[in-house]
Amino acid sequence: MVATTRFEGNQAALVRTAKPDTPPLAHTYTAEAVPSSKESNMQGSVSYLEIGAQDAQVSQDFFRQLFGWPFTASGEQPQEGWFQTPDIRVGLHGNDPVPQLLVFFQVPDMAAAMARVTTLGGQADGAGPDEPGFGVFCLCTDPQGARFGLHQPSAS
Structure with a gap:
């Protein structure tokens, strides 16, 4: 193409x-x-991916064997956590009724990015808490319902 x-x-x-x-x-x-000269686009580099699986252990085994990514468990569920790829982290959680892959785009200012999403006709859920080592995440939809996320990395 x-x-x-x-x-x-x-x-x-x-x-x-x-x-x-x-x-x-x-x-x-x-x-x-x-965008007019008064507005500017955010760069929007892909900074994080999240795999929502029905069975996190099956997905963990699959992606670890497919790509050789190391996996770090988090919380009380050892099958949930994140993979470290050569470039970014890829989160994994289970118990999703419909498996999905969410793309998160990096933003420098979460509040401004959420406001821009709604101004352009999308929807932004409230931003979550600052997760140590990860930053702040917000789930969004575009005007037609396509799901994506915003990610403001930790300051460290």
Whole structure:
């Protein structure tokens, strides 16, 4: 897939082509969707992933064998905790009725990021407590209901 962005006046167009010989799929963003000079986008690097599993032990064994990631148990449930990948931590918890993978994006200011989510039509749950060694997390949904998270790492 090839993706390009064209800017014309107050519009930005994202053009994606699946194959070189197929017509492009394009979406145009008007000035309302493009941040003004008074607003700025957050960088939003992926900083944390969370695996929600029905059976955490099965998922722990699978991902440890698949990628060789070391696992650190936390709390009273030894099958729950986090993997340390070469780049980020990947949390694991069990008892989810529907298995899922949540992506968390790093933000410098949780309150400002939550406000921006709601301003843009999404929903932000309340931020959780500052978890030592991890930081603060907040679950969100975009305007169409896609779930994602915000993550403000610990200051240390």
